[in-house]
Amino acid sequence: MSKNNMKEEISCCCHDNQTIFLDKAIKQLGLNTDQKQLLLHSFREISVQIPLKVGGGEITHTFTGYRVQHNHARGPFKGGLRYHPDVQIDEIRALAQLMTWKTALVDIPFGGAKGGISVDPSLLSIEELETLTRRFVQKMEPVLGVNEDIPAPDVNTNPQVMAWFFDEYSKTNGSVPGIVTGKPIELGGLKGRLEATGYGVAYITSLALEQINIPLKGAKVVIQGFGNVGSYAALRLQAMGASIVGISDKDGGLFDAEGIDIKAAAQFAQKTGGLKGFFEGKLISNVALLALPCDVLIPAALEGTVHCDTEADVKAKLIIEAANMPITHMADDKLRKRGVTIVPDILANAGGVIASYFEWVQNIQRFEWQRSVVQERMEEHLSRAYKDVVALAKETDVDLRTAAYQVSVSRVLRAIELRGF
Numbered sequence: 001m002s003k004n005n006m007k008e009e010i011s012c013c014c015h016d017n018q019t020i021f022l023d024k025a026i027k028q029l030g031l032n033t034d035q036k037q038l039l040l041h042s043f044r045e046i047s048v049q050i051p052l053k054v055g056g057g058e059i060t061h062t063f064t065g066y067r068v069q070h071n072h073a074r075g076p077f078k079g080g081l082r083y084h085p086d087v088q089i090d091e092i093r094a095l096a097q098l099m100t101w102k103t104a105l106v107d108i109p110f111g112g113a114k115g116g117i118s119v120d121p122s123l124l125s126i127e128e129l130e131t132l133t134r135r136f137v138q139k140m141e142p143v144l145g146v147n148e149d150i151p152a153p154d155v156n157t158n159p160q161v162m163a164w165f166f167d168e169y170s171k172t173n174g175s176v177p178g179i180v181t182g183k184p185i186e187l188g189g190l191k192g193r194l195e196a197t198g199y200g201v202a203y204i205t206s207l208a209l210e211q212i213n214i215p216l217k218g219a220k221v222v223i224q225g226f227g228n229v230g231s232y233a234a235l236r237l238q239a240m241g242a243s244i245v246g247i248s249d250k251d252g253g254l255f256d257a258e259g260i261d262i263k264a265a266a267q268f269a270q271k272t273g274g275l276k277g278f279f280e281g282k283l284i285s286n287v288a289l290l291a292l293p294c295d296v297l298i299p300a301a302l303e304g305t306v307h308c309d310t311e312a313d314v315k316a317k318l319i320i321e322a323a324n325m326p327i328t329h330m331a332d333d334k335l336r337k338r339g340v341t342i343v344p345d346i347l348a349n350a351g352g353v354i355a356s357y358f359e360w361v362q363n364i365q366r367f368e369w370q371r372s373v374v375q376e377r378m379e380e381h382l383s384r385a386y387k388d389v390v391a392l393a394k395e396t397d398v399d400l401r402t403a404a405y406q407v408s409v410s411r412v413l414r415a416i417e418l419r420g421f
Protein backbone atom coordinates (compact mmCIF):
# COMPACT_ATOMS: atom_id res chain seq x y z
CA MET A 1 0.00 0.00 0.00
CA SER A 2 1.30 3.50 -0.84
CA LYS A 3 2.09 5.95 1.96
CA ASN A 4 -0.82 8.17 0.89
CA ASN A 5 -3.33 5.33 0.88
CA MET A 6 -2.10 4.23 4.28
CA LYS A 7 -2.47 7.76 5.68
CA GLU A 8 -5.98 7.91 4.23
CA GLU A 9 -6.86 4.55 5.80
CA ILE A 10 -5.70 5.73 9.23
CA SER A 11 -7.29 9.18 9.04
CA CYS A 12 -10.55 7.65 7.76
CA CYS A 13 -10.28 5.08 10.47
CA CYS A 14 -11.90 7.07 13.26
CA HIS A 15 -15.15 8.21 11.69
CA ASP A 16 -15.43 5.34 9.20
CA ASN A 17 -14.64 2.64 11.75
CA GLN A 18 -17.41 3.83 14.00
CA THR A 19 -19.97 3.89 11.20
CA ILE A 20 -18.92 0.53 9.80
CA PHE A 21 -18.87 -1.23 13.18
CA LEU A 22 -22.17 0.39 14.15
CA ASP A 23 -23.74 -0.55 10.80
CA LYS A 24 -22.94 -4.23 11.37
CA ALA A 25 -24.73 -4.18 14.73
CA ILE A 26 -27.66 -2.21 13.32
CA LYS A 27 -28.05 -4.79 10.55
CA GLN A 28 -27.93 -7.66 13.05
CA LEU A 29 -30.56 -5.95 15.18
CA GLY A 30 -32.74 -5.14 12.16
CA LEU A 31 -33.02 -1.41 13.02
CA ASN A 32 -34.47 1.15 10.61
CA THR A 33 -32.92 4.36 9.20
CA ASP A 34 -34.61 6.63 11.75
CA GLN A 35 -33.21 4.59 14.62
CA LYS A 36 -29.77 4.69 13.00
CA GLN A 37 -29.90 8.49 12.77
CA LEU A 38 -30.76 8.71 16.47
CA LEU A 39 -27.73 6.58 17.33
CA LEU A 40 -25.24 8.10 14.92
CA HIS A 41 -25.34 11.84 15.47
CA SER A 42 -23.81 13.86 18.29
CA PHE A 43 -26.07 15.71 20.72
CA ARG A 44 -23.68 18.70 20.73
CA GLU A 45 -20.27 19.59 19.27
CA ILE A 46 -18.31 22.56 20.53
CA SER A 47 -14.99 24.03 19.50
CA VAL A 48 -13.27 26.89 21.33
CA GLN A 49 -10.26 29.06 20.56
CA ILE A 50 -7.74 29.45 23.39
CA PRO A 51 -5.11 32.16 22.96
CA LEU A 52 -2.01 31.64 25.08
CA LYS A 53 1.33 33.42 25.43
CA VAL A 54 4.01 30.77 24.92
CA GLY A 55 7.81 30.72 24.87
CA GLY A 56 8.23 32.93 27.92
CA GLY A 57 5.48 35.35 26.85
CA GLU A 58 7.11 36.14 23.48
CA ILE A 59 4.51 34.64 21.14
CA THR A 60 0.72 34.41 21.33
CA HIS A 61 -0.53 31.13 19.91
CA THR A 62 -4.19 30.24 19.53
CA PHE A 63 -5.03 26.61 20.32
CA THR A 64 -8.30 24.88 19.38
CA GLY A 65 -10.16 22.83 21.97
CA TYR A 66 -13.13 20.50 21.42
CA ARG A 67 -15.87 18.79 23.39
CA VAL A 68 -18.27 16.45 21.64
CA GLN A 69 -21.26 15.15 23.61
CA HIS A 70 -22.62 12.19 21.73
CA ASN A 71 -25.52 10.70 23.70
CA HIS A 72 -26.91 11.06 27.24
CA ALA A 73 -29.93 8.76 27.13
CA ARG A 74 -28.51 6.56 29.92
CA GLY A 75 -26.93 9.28 32.08
CA PRO A 76 -24.61 12.32 32.02
CA PHE A 77 -22.06 12.60 29.22
CA LYS A 78 -18.75 10.95 30.17
CA GLY A 79 -15.40 10.79 28.42
CA GLY A 80 -11.74 11.74 28.50
CA LEU A 81 -9.81 14.85 27.56
CA ARG A 82 -6.70 14.44 25.40
CA TYR A 83 -3.85 16.80 24.53
CA HIS A 84 -2.22 15.88 21.23
CA PRO A 85 -1.16 17.72 18.06
CA ASP A 86 -3.35 15.41 15.90
CA VAL A 87 -6.56 16.18 17.80
CA GLN A 88 -9.31 17.25 15.38
CA ILE A 89 -13.10 17.21 15.38
CA ASP A 90 -13.61 13.94 13.42
CA GLU A 91 -11.42 12.04 15.85
CA ILE A 92 -13.12 13.52 18.92
CA ARG A 93 -16.56 12.84 17.43
CA ALA A 94 -15.73 9.17 16.83
CA LEU A 95 -14.21 8.78 20.31
CA ALA A 96 -17.29 10.41 21.89
CA GLN A 97 -19.54 7.90 20.17
CA LEU A 98 -17.28 5.07 21.29
CA MET A 99 -17.81 6.21 24.91
CA THR A 100 -21.59 5.89 24.52
CA TRP A 101 -21.20 2.24 23.52
CA LYS A 102 -18.58 1.59 26.21
CA THR A 103 -20.60 2.93 29.15
CA ALA A 104 -23.69 1.05 27.92
CA LEU A 105 -21.79 -2.21 27.46
CA VAL A 106 -20.44 -2.24 31.03
CA ASP A 107 -23.82 -1.01 32.24
CA ILE A 108 -22.92 2.17 34.11
CA PRO A 109 -25.33 5.15 34.14
CA PHE A 110 -23.45 7.44 31.75
CA GLY A 111 -23.61 8.52 28.14
CA GLY A 112 -20.65 9.30 25.90
CA ALA A 113 -18.47 12.35 25.26
CA LYS A 114 -14.86 13.21 24.44
CA GLY A 115 -12.73 16.33 24.43
CA GLY A 116 -9.31 17.46 23.45
CA ILE A 117 -6.95 20.28 22.63
CA SER A 118 -4.83 20.28 19.53
CA VAL A 119 -1.47 20.86 21.22
CA ASP A 120 1.86 19.15 21.75
CA PRO A 121 2.10 19.43 25.55
CA SER A 122 5.81 18.55 25.51
CA LEU A 123 6.46 21.98 23.94
CA LEU A 124 4.73 23.89 26.77
CA SER A 125 6.02 24.76 30.22
CA ILE A 126 4.03 23.46 33.19
CA GLU A 127 2.68 26.98 33.80
CA GLU A 128 1.55 27.27 30.15
CA LEU A 129 -0.15 23.88 30.37
CA GLU A 130 -1.99 24.94 33.52
CA THR A 131 -3.19 28.21 31.94
CA LEU A 132 -4.28 26.38 28.79
CA THR A 133 -6.28 23.88 30.88
CA ARG A 134 -7.91 26.61 32.99
CA ARG A 135 -8.92 28.61 29.88
CA PHE A 136 -10.39 25.48 28.30
CA VAL A 137 -12.50 24.95 31.44
CA GLN A 138 -13.65 28.61 31.46
CA LYS A 139 -14.85 28.32 27.85
CA MET A 140 -16.51 24.90 28.25
CA GLU A 141 -18.03 25.59 31.67
CA PRO A 142 -21.62 26.20 30.43
CA VAL A 143 -21.91 22.65 29.05
CA LEU A 144 -20.17 20.82 31.91
CA GLY A 145 -21.61 19.70 35.23
CA VAL A 146 -21.62 16.87 37.72
CA ASN A 147 -25.00 15.78 36.29
CA GLU A 148 -24.23 17.00 32.76
CA ASP A 149 -20.78 16.12 31.49
CA ILE A 150 -17.84 14.71 33.47
CA PRO A 151 -14.39 14.64 31.78
CA ALA A 152 -11.47 12.35 32.73
CA PRO A 153 -7.81 11.81 31.76
CA ASP A 154 -6.82 10.46 28.36
CA VAL A 155 -3.72 10.70 26.16
CA ASN A 156 -1.22 13.20 27.65
CA THR A 157 -3.53 14.30 30.47
CA ASN A 158 -3.16 13.09 34.05
CA PRO A 159 -4.35 13.64 37.65
CA GLN A 160 -2.58 17.03 37.80
CA VAL A 161 -4.52 18.27 34.75
CA MET A 162 -7.72 16.99 36.37
CA ALA A 163 -6.80 18.88 39.59
CA TRP A 164 -6.51 22.18 37.65
CA PHE A 165 -9.80 21.35 35.91
CA PHE A 166 -11.60 20.74 39.22
CA ASP A 167 -10.12 23.89 40.77
CA GLU A 168 -11.06 26.14 37.86
CA TYR A 169 -14.62 24.79 37.64
CA SER A 170 -15.04 25.12 41.42
CA LYS A 171 -14.22 28.86 41.31
CA THR A 172 -17.66 29.56 39.88
CA ASN A 173 -19.61 26.51 41.09
CA GLY A 174 -18.51 25.86 44.68
CA SER A 175 -16.35 22.83 45.46
CA VAL A 176 -17.47 20.16 42.99
CA PRO A 177 -14.97 17.26 42.98
CA GLY A 178 -17.35 15.12 40.89
CA ILE A 179 -16.92 17.45 37.89
CA VAL A 180 -13.95 15.36 36.72
CA THR A 181 -12.66 11.88 37.51
CA GLY A 182 -9.07 10.68 37.61
CA LYS A 183 -8.19 13.36 40.18
CA PRO A 184 -5.33 13.01 42.69
CA ILE A 185 -6.48 11.04 45.74
CA GLU A 186 -5.92 14.10 47.97
CA LEU A 187 -8.64 15.95 46.01
CA GLY A 188 -11.32 13.26 46.03
CA GLY A 189 -9.70 10.91 43.55
CA LEU A 190 -10.41 7.20 43.79
CA LYS A 191 -7.87 4.73 45.14
CA GLY A 192 -7.19 2.45 42.19
CA ARG A 193 -8.38 4.82 39.43
CA LEU A 194 -4.88 5.52 38.09
CA GLU A 195 -4.21 1.87 37.33
CA ALA A 196 -7.83 0.85 36.61
CA THR A 197 -7.74 0.90 32.80
CA GLY A 198 -4.52 -1.12 32.60
CA TYR A 199 -5.60 -3.56 35.30
CA GLY A 200 -8.93 -3.98 33.52
CA VAL A 201 -7.07 -4.74 30.28
CA ALA A 202 -5.08 -7.41 32.14
CA TYR A 203 -8.25 -8.91 33.61
CA ILE A 204 -9.96 -9.06 30.20
CA THR A 205 -6.79 -10.61 28.73
CA SER A 206 -6.99 -13.38 31.33
CA LEU A 207 -10.65 -14.09 30.46
CA ALA A 208 -9.95 -14.11 26.71
CA LEU A 209 -6.90 -16.39 27.05
CA GLU A 210 -8.97 -18.85 29.04
CA GLN A 211 -11.59 -18.79 26.28
CA ILE A 212 -9.05 -19.75 23.61
CA ASN A 213 -7.32 -22.29 25.86
CA ILE A 214 -3.96 -20.56 26.26
CA PRO A 215 -2.64 -20.58 29.85
CA LEU A 216 -1.91 -17.09 31.16
CA LYS A 217 1.13 -18.35 33.00
CA GLY A 218 3.96 -18.11 30.52
CA ALA A 219 1.84 -16.54 27.74
CA LYS A 220 3.99 -14.24 25.60
CA VAL A 221 2.61 -10.70 25.46
CA VAL A 222 3.62 -7.67 23.37
CA ILE A 223 2.37 -4.21 24.38
CA GLN A 224 2.51 -1.11 22.16
CA GLY A 225 2.41 2.14 24.15
CA PHE A 226 3.82 2.44 27.67
CA GLY A 227 1.77 5.29 29.11
CA ASN A 228 -0.91 5.00 31.74
CA VAL A 229 -2.78 2.10 30.13
CA GLY A 230 0.12 0.14 28.62
CA SER A 231 2.39 0.30 31.67
CA TYR A 232 -0.24 -0.76 34.21
CA ALA A 233 -1.48 -3.54 31.91
CA ALA A 234 2.12 -4.77 31.60
CA LEU A 235 2.75 -4.61 35.36
CA ARG A 236 -0.42 -6.52 36.14
CA LEU A 237 0.01 -9.17 33.46
CA GLN A 238 3.58 -9.83 34.56
CA ALA A 239 2.39 -10.16 38.17
CA MET A 240 -0.25 -12.64 36.93
CA GLY A 241 2.46 -14.82 35.36
CA ALA A 242 2.57 -13.67 31.72
CA SER A 243 5.88 -12.97 30.02
CA ILE A 244 6.05 -9.46 28.52
CA VAL A 245 8.45 -9.92 25.60
CA GLY A 246 7.92 -6.56 23.84
CA ILE A 247 7.06 -3.00 24.89
CA SER A 248 7.25 0.35 23.13
CA ASP A 249 6.47 4.05 23.24
CA LYS A 250 6.53 6.82 20.63
CA ASP A 251 10.33 6.59 20.41
CA GLY A 252 10.51 2.86 19.60
CA GLY A 253 10.35 -0.60 21.11
CA LEU A 254 12.25 -3.17 23.11
CA PHE A 255 12.28 -6.92 22.67
CA ASP A 256 13.51 -9.64 24.97
CA ALA A 257 12.41 -13.23 24.31
CA GLU A 258 13.08 -14.07 27.97
CA GLY A 259 10.71 -11.34 29.20
CA ILE A 260 11.37 -7.70 30.12
CA ASP A 261 11.62 -6.52 33.73
CA ILE A 262 8.47 -4.37 33.64
CA LYS A 263 8.87 -2.94 37.13
CA ALA A 264 12.29 -1.57 36.16
CA ALA A 265 10.93 -0.25 32.84
CA ALA A 266 7.99 1.46 34.58
CA GLN A 267 10.27 3.08 37.17
CA PHE A 268 12.58 4.27 34.39
CA ALA A 269 9.68 5.66 32.32
CA GLN A 270 8.22 7.43 35.33
CA LYS A 271 11.56 9.12 36.06
CA THR A 272 12.48 10.07 32.50
CA GLY A 273 9.07 10.39 30.81
CA GLY A 274 9.60 7.44 28.44
CA LEU A 275 11.51 4.29 27.52
CA LYS A 276 14.26 6.04 25.54
CA GLY A 277 17.55 4.99 27.16
CA PHE A 278 16.14 1.92 28.93
CA PHE A 279 18.74 -0.45 27.58
CA GLU A 280 17.46 -3.85 28.52
CA GLY A 281 16.42 -5.97 25.54
CA LYS A 282 16.83 -5.49 21.82
CA LEU A 283 15.86 -2.12 20.31
CA ILE A 284 13.27 -2.37 17.54
CA SER A 285 10.88 -0.09 15.62
CA ASN A 286 7.20 0.19 16.46
CA VAL A 287 6.31 -1.57 13.19
CA ALA A 288 8.67 -4.46 13.99
CA LEU A 289 7.13 -4.68 17.45
CA LEU A 290 3.72 -5.53 15.95
CA ALA A 291 5.31 -8.44 14.06
CA LEU A 292 6.94 -10.09 17.09
CA PRO A 293 6.10 -13.76 17.74
CA CYS A 294 3.71 -13.78 20.71
CA ASP A 295 0.37 -15.09 21.96
CA VAL A 296 -1.18 -11.71 22.75
CA LEU A 297 -0.75 -8.28 21.16
CA ILE A 298 -2.00 -5.31 23.16
CA PRO A 299 -2.06 -2.02 21.22
CA ALA A 300 -2.20 0.63 23.99
CA ALA A 301 -1.07 3.78 22.15
CA LEU A 302 -3.23 5.61 19.61
CA GLU A 303 -5.83 4.99 16.91
CA GLY A 304 -5.06 3.12 13.72
CA THR A 305 -1.64 1.69 14.57
CA VAL A 306 -2.70 -1.70 13.18
CA HIS A 307 -3.61 -1.03 9.56
CA CYS A 308 -3.42 -2.79 6.21
CA ASP A 309 0.35 -2.39 6.01
CA THR A 310 1.09 -3.84 9.44
CA GLU A 311 -1.75 -6.36 9.79
CA ALA A 312 -0.21 -9.14 7.67
CA ASP A 313 2.85 -9.39 9.93
CA VAL A 314 0.88 -9.75 13.17
CA LYS A 315 1.55 -13.21 14.64
CA ALA A 316 -0.53 -12.96 17.81
CA LYS A 317 -3.56 -15.25 18.19
CA LEU A 318 -5.31 -12.72 20.39
CA ILE A 319 -5.46 -8.91 20.19
CA ILE A 320 -6.73 -6.93 23.16
CA GLU A 321 -7.63 -3.37 22.12
CA ALA A 322 -6.35 -1.40 25.10
CA ALA A 323 -6.23 1.81 23.04
CA ASN A 324 -9.36 3.24 21.49
CA MET A 325 -9.78 2.23 17.84
CA PRO A 326 -6.23 0.88 17.35
CA ILE A 327 -7.23 -1.35 14.40
CA THR A 328 -8.62 0.07 11.14
CA HIS A 329 -11.77 -1.64 9.90
CA MET A 330 -9.90 -3.04 6.88
CA ALA A 331 -7.21 -4.60 9.07
CA ASP A 332 -9.90 -5.84 11.47
CA ASP A 333 -11.58 -7.71 8.62
CA LYS A 334 -8.36 -9.34 7.48
CA LEU A 335 -7.22 -10.32 10.96
CA ARG A 336 -10.52 -11.98 11.79
CA LYS A 337 -10.45 -13.89 8.50
CA ARG A 338 -7.04 -15.20 9.56
CA GLY A 339 -8.62 -16.50 12.79
CA VAL A 340 -7.22 -13.86 15.15
CA THR A 341 -9.51 -13.19 18.13
CA ILE A 342 -10.00 -9.45 18.74
CA VAL A 343 -11.41 -8.17 22.01
CA PRO A 344 -12.82 -4.72 21.12
CA ASP A 345 -11.85 -1.48 22.84
CA ILE A 346 -15.30 -0.83 24.31
CA LEU A 347 -14.85 -3.99 26.38
CA ALA A 348 -11.07 -4.25 26.77
CA ASN A 349 -10.35 -0.77 28.16
CA ALA A 350 -13.63 -0.16 30.01
CA GLY A 351 -12.01 -0.65 33.43
CA GLY A 352 -11.09 3.04 33.46
CA VAL A 353 -14.58 4.39 32.97
CA ILE A 354 -15.99 1.88 35.46
CA ALA A 355 -13.54 3.20 38.09
CA SER A 356 -14.44 6.74 37.03
CA TYR A 357 -18.05 5.90 37.78
CA PHE A 358 -17.03 4.75 41.29
CA GLU A 359 -15.06 7.99 41.75
CA TRP A 360 -18.08 10.05 40.73
CA VAL A 361 -20.26 8.09 43.18
CA GLN A 362 -17.63 8.57 45.90
CA ASN A 363 -17.63 12.34 45.28
CA ILE A 364 -21.42 12.62 45.30
CA GLN A 365 -21.70 10.51 48.46
CA ARG A 366 -18.64 12.17 50.05
CA PHE A 367 -17.79 8.68 51.24
CA GLU A 368 -14.42 7.05 50.58
CA TRP A 369 -14.17 3.75 48.65
CA GLN A 370 -11.48 1.19 49.49
CA ARG A 371 -9.02 0.02 46.82
CA SER A 372 -9.96 -3.68 47.17
CA VAL A 373 -13.67 -2.87 46.67
CA VAL A 374 -12.86 -0.82 43.56
CA GLN A 375 -10.91 -3.68 42.00
CA GLU A 376 -13.49 -6.31 42.92
CA ARG A 377 -16.47 -4.32 41.61
CA MET A 378 -14.65 -3.29 38.45
CA GLU A 379 -13.95 -6.95 37.69
CA GLU A 380 -17.61 -7.80 38.34
CA HIS A 381 -18.75 -5.24 35.72
CA LEU A 382 -16.11 -6.41 33.23
CA SER A 383 -16.87 -10.08 33.77
CA ARG A 384 -20.61 -9.54 33.26
CA ALA A 385 -20.00 -7.55 30.08
CA TYR A 386 -17.53 -10.16 28.80
CA LYS A 387 -20.03 -12.97 29.38
CA ASP A 388 -22.85 -10.97 27.68
CA VAL A 389 -20.66 -10.38 24.63
CA VAL A 390 -19.34 -13.93 24.30
CA ALA A 391 -22.84 -15.39 24.72
CA LEU A 392 -24.35 -13.10 22.07
CA ALA A 393 -21.44 -13.68 19.69
CA LYS A 394 -22.09 -17.43 19.92
CA GLU A 395 -25.87 -17.08 19.69
CA THR A 396 -25.84 -14.79 16.63
CA ASP A 397 -22.64 -16.20 15.08
CA VAL A 398 -20.81 -12.87 14.90
CA ASP A 399 -17.43 -11.56 16.04
CA LEU A 400 -16.92 -10.13 19.53
CA ARG A 401 -17.00 -6.50 18.34
CA THR A 402 -20.33 -6.85 16.53
CA ALA A 403 -21.78 -8.63 19.55
CA ALA A 404 -20.49 -5.90 21.89
CA TYR A 405 -22.03 -3.19 19.71
CA GLN A 406 -25.32 -5.09 19.62
CA VAL A 407 -25.49 -5.20 23.42
CA SER A 408 -24.66 -1.48 23.70
CA VAL A 409 -26.89 -0.26 20.91
CA SER A 410 -29.89 -2.18 22.26
CA ARG A 411 -29.41 -0.63 25.71
CA VAL A 412 -29.00 2.91 24.37
CA LEU A 413 -31.96 2.57 22.03
CA ARG A 414 -34.17 1.27 24.83
CA ALA A 415 -33.23 4.31 26.97
CA ILE A 416 -33.92 6.65 24.05
CA GLU A 417 -37.34 5.09 23.52
CA LEU A 418 -38.23 5.14 27.23
CA ARG A 419 -37.25 8.79 27.55
CA GLY A 420 -39.00 9.70 24.31
CA PHE A 421 -36.11 11.55 22.65
Ligand code: NAD
Binding pocket: 153, 154, 155, 156, 157, 197, 224, 225, 226, 227, 228, 229, 230, 248, 249, 250, 251, 274, 286, 300, 301, 302, 303, 305, 322, 323, 324, 325, 349, 350, 352, 353
Ligand atom coordinates in the same frame (compact mmCIF):
# COMPACT_ATOMS: atom_id res chain seq x y z
P1 NAD B 1 -0.66 8.11 27.64
O1 NAD B 1 -0.46 9.45 27.07
O2 NAD B 1 -0.47 7.90 29.10
O3 NAD B 1 0.30 7.05 26.88
C1 NAD B 1 0.36 6.90 25.49
C2 NAD B 1 1.57 6.03 25.17
O4 NAD B 1 1.60 5.72 23.78
C3 NAD B 1 2.91 6.69 25.49
O5 NAD B 1 3.81 5.72 25.99
C4 NAD B 1 3.39 7.18 24.12
O6 NAD B 1 4.79 7.35 24.03
C5 NAD B 1 2.89 6.04 23.25
N1 NAD B 1 2.76 6.34 21.83
C6 NAD B 1 2.27 7.46 21.25
N2 NAD B 1 2.33 7.34 19.92
C7 NAD B 1 2.84 6.10 19.67
C8 NAD B 1 3.13 5.37 18.48
N3 NAD B 1 2.90 5.89 17.27
N4 NAD B 1 3.64 4.12 18.59
C9 NAD B 1 3.86 3.59 19.82
N5 NAD B 1 3.61 4.22 20.97
C10 NAD B 1 3.11 5.46 20.87
O7 NAD B 1 -2.11 7.64 27.19
P2 NAD B 1 -3.04 6.53 27.85
O8 NAD B 1 -3.92 7.20 28.83
O9 NAD B 1 -2.21 5.37 28.26
O10 NAD B 1 -3.97 6.14 26.62
C11 NAD B 1 -3.56 5.19 25.63
C12 NAD B 1 -4.78 4.74 24.84
O11 NAD B 1 -5.74 4.17 25.74
C13 NAD B 1 -5.53 5.84 24.11
O12 NAD B 1 -6.09 5.29 22.93
C14 NAD B 1 -6.64 6.21 25.07
O13 NAD B 1 -7.74 6.81 24.42
C15 NAD B 1 -6.99 4.84 25.60
N6 NAD B 1 -7.70 4.85 26.89
C16 NAD B 1 -7.15 5.46 27.99
C17 NAD B 1 -7.83 5.40 29.20
C18 NAD B 1 -7.25 5.99 30.47
O14 NAD B 1 -7.85 5.80 31.53
N7 NAD B 1 -6.12 6.67 30.42
C19 NAD B 1 -9.07 4.76 29.28
C20 NAD B 1 -9.58 4.12 28.15
C21 NAD B 1 -8.87 4.16 26.96
